[in-house]
Amino acid sequence: MKIDIYRFKLGTFECIAVSDGTFAYPDHSFFVNAPKERLEQVLRRHGMQPGDITTPWTCLFVNTGQDRILVDTGGGPGAALFVPSVGKLLPNLQTEGIAPGDIDMVVLTHGHPDHIGGNTSAEGEPAFPNARYIMWKDEWEFWTSQPDLGQLEVEEEIKQTMLMVARSNLPPIQARLDLVEGEKEISPGIHAIAAPGHTPGHMALLISSGGERLLCISDAVLHPIHLEHPDWYPAFDLLREQAMATRRQLMDRAAAQKALVLGFHFPFPGLGHVIQKGKGWQWQPIETKA
Numbered sequence: 001m002k003i004d005i006y007r008f009k010l011g012t013f014e015c016i017a018v019s020d021g022t023f024a025y026p027d028h029s030f031f032v033n034a035p036k037e038r039l040e041q042v043l044r045r046h047g048m049q050p051g052d053i054t055t056p057w058t059c060l061f062v063n064t065g066q067d068r069i070l071v072d073t074g075g076g077p078g079a080a081l082f083v084p085s086v087g088k089l090l091p092n093l094q095t096e097g098i099a100p101g102d103i104d105m106v107v108l109t110h111g112h113p114d115h116i117g118g119n120t121s122a123e124g125e126p127a128f129p130n131a132r133y134i135m136w137k138d139e140w141e142f143w144t145s146q147p148d149l150g151q152l153e154v155e156e157e158i159k160q161t162m163l164m165v166a167r168s169n170l171p172p173i174q175a176r177l178d179l180v181e182g183e184k185e186i187s188p189g190i191h192a193i194a195a196p197g198h199t200p201g202h203m204a205l206l207i208s209s210g211g212e213r214l215l216c217i218s219d220a221v222l223h224p225i226h227l228e229h230p231d232w233y234p235a236f237d238l239l240r241e242q243a244m245a246t247r248r249q250l251m252d253r254a255a256a257q258k259a260l261v262l263g264f265h266f267p268f269p270g271l272g273h274v275i276q277k278g279k280g281w282q283w284q285p286i287e288t289k290a
């Protein structure tokens with residue numbers, strides 16, 4: 001199986017989970033308040049070694065027949081300079097015959113560097129020349145004012161990177177931007193869903209076609225282990241209580257509707273179902289053919 005491109009159908013929609021590459025995060029940054037020994041046990045049970053967690057930076061392409069939509073833009077040329085393992089979104093799309101000019105709509109789930117870094121080219125121009133860009137209004141306003149990242153439990157250097165990437169990747173798309181203020185259908189079958197907490201205006205998408213549903217949760221849950229341990233939180237959630245409430249709401253919805261779920265940092269392709277289990281949920285990844 002190719003590890004960075006996964007095609008699937010949702011009703012009549014042609015979808016591709018496409019990775020921008022992978023990045024290794026220190027395990028404690030994903031589970032800040034998890035007791036160390038307990039975390040090590042759980043990681044081993046999931047077939048992982050304590051230390052770093054290598055996760056994909058997944059994006060989603062959807063061809064609805066009417067619109068060709070890209071959800072998030074990966075790290076882009078800026079990230080690729082510092083992290084050689086990322087910046088592969090455009091070449092991966094190219095492999096599938098999709099050029100930047102083919103994209104009609106770019107949906108930005110939130111303003112973190114691994115989701116907006118590819119908004120612009122190395123020259124600072126919009127990387128998708130024919131696309132409208134969509135973002136939640138609160139999210140745009142947060143990142144384009146003076147964002148207060150004081151509550152984030154990450155190093156100062158990471159906060160500075162977040163601010164710098166927002167400064168270089170948001171203003172250039174302003175002339176092509178449509179802001180979403182409340183839950184609405186942004187293209188036939190594609191609903192923007194409020195999912196705040198990870199960031200103030202973090203957005204999820206409910207995608208429906210032919211009676212099938214996909215709940216694209218982006219970073220509302222960063223790793224399947226958060227489903228089993230809903231009280232373990234990552235360092236990257238700015239508004240922790242709100243993020244936990246959002247996780248509960250989205251996962252209850254996904255379990256009740258038996259929707260397919262896509263988490264952008266879950267093991268690639270990040271697609272699966274959730275079922276209620278104990279205090280949380282169990283992740284059931286889809287079977288991918290070799």
Ligand SMILES: [Zn+2]
Nearest residue numbers: 112114115219
């Ligand atoms: Zn992310």
